[in-house]
Amino acid sequence: MTTMDIDHDRTVDAVPAGGRTGGREIEVTLPVGYLDDQGRMHRRVTLRKMTGRDEALLADPANQRNGGRLVTSLLHSCVTGLGELSPVKRSDIESMYSVDRNFLLIRLRSFTFGPELPAGYTCPACAERFEQLEDLDSLPVRALPGEEPPEDIVVELVDGYLDRDGSVHTALTLRMARGDDETAAAPQMRKNASLGKNALLARCLRSLGDVPRHRLEALGSRILADLTLTDRRLIDRAFTENAPGIDLIRVLDCPACGHELRATLDLTNFLAMD
Numbered sequence: 001m002t003t004m005d006i007d008h009d010r011t012v013d014a015v016p017a018g019g020r021t022g023g024r025e026i027e028v029t030l031p032v033g034y035l036d037d038q039g040r041m042h043r044r045v046t047l048r049k050m051t052g053r054d055e056a057l058l059a060d061p062a063n064q065r066n067g068g069r070l071v072t073s074l075l076h077s078c079v080t081g082l083g084e085l086s087p088v089k090r091s092d093i094e095s096m097y098s099v100d101r102n103f104l105l106i107r108l109r110s111f112t113f114g115p116e117l118p119a120g121y122t123c124p125a126c127a128e129r130f131e132q133l134e135d136l137d138s139l140p141v142r143a144l145p146g147e148e149p150p151e152d153i154v155v156e157l158v159d160g161y162l163d164r165d166g167s168v169h170t171a172l173t174l175r176m177a178r179g180d181d182e183t184a185a186a187p188q189m190r191k192n193a194s195l196g197k198n199a200l201l202a203r204c205l206r207s208l209g210d211v212p213r214h215r216l217e218a219l220g221s222r223i224l225a226d227l228t229l230t231d232r233r234l235i236d237r238a239f240t241e242n243a244p245g246i247d248l249i250r251v252l253d254c255p256a257c258g259h260e261l262r263a264t265l266d267l268t269n270f271l272a273m274d
């Protein structure tokens with residue numbers, strides 16, 4: 001990965017020029033950016049506030065069965081500008097990186113309902129359950145510098161993948177996940193989170209040692225299933241640590257016992273209308 005800056009001031013992007021005017025649209029800057037099929041990079045996005053029509057999209061059973069599809073439908077409805085692209089096609093939204101899509105969701109939620117989000121946590125030391133009011137606008141955002149597409153994620157596996165001829169492959173490269181990966185992996189994700197993750201990572205797999213391309217594709221998610229949990233943890237870390245986008249890792253002190261806990265901000269139902 002290239003060097004990235006943690007830009008705490010990036011949230012000012014959520015405020016339109018001239019301040020929060022009560023308007024229906026804001027401009028934000030994507031942490032990574034969307035590379036269109038002609039190789040142009042787009043980072044400025046205009047978002048419009050959610051309306052009653054969007055509520056219907058959220059309630060649509062077909063969308064509720066598939067999280068990737070739901071996010072695509074909602075963003076396709078609420079993204080009114082993407083760089084110089086106009087109109088914005090559904091396929092543009094699908095091809096955006098997941099970290100950018102999640103960034104837009106959080107900005108959209110904050111713009112429509114305000115930045116305060118009640119989030120629930122459980123202390124791993126004393127099992128105390130507590131709620132904390134989070135401020136979506138103050139979560140740190142890591143943005144890639146410049147207009148270049150992101151580099152591949154490189155992981156050196158400890159145990160590696162054991163091929164059928166006995167050779168072990170340890171150099172793994174992945175690209176960042178996109179919306180179409182989320183949509184494709186959603187059915188497996190619904191049945192089993194671990195199998196869903198295998199399906200998602202398999203789509204993002206670019207290379208593994210000397211395993212030929214066609215064999216990588218034929219093996220698909222079976223490669224991920226065969227890796228040791230040691231290696232899978234390495235991949236998870238490479239995927240999340242130093243990744244661009246909104247940092248959802250929260251470090252909190254338990255109000256009951258003072259234990260310091262690290263937890264991922266719970267975004268379940270964060271678009272709920274009530």
Ligand SMILES: [Zn+2]
Binds near residue numbers: 124125126255
């Ligand atoms: Zn505690």
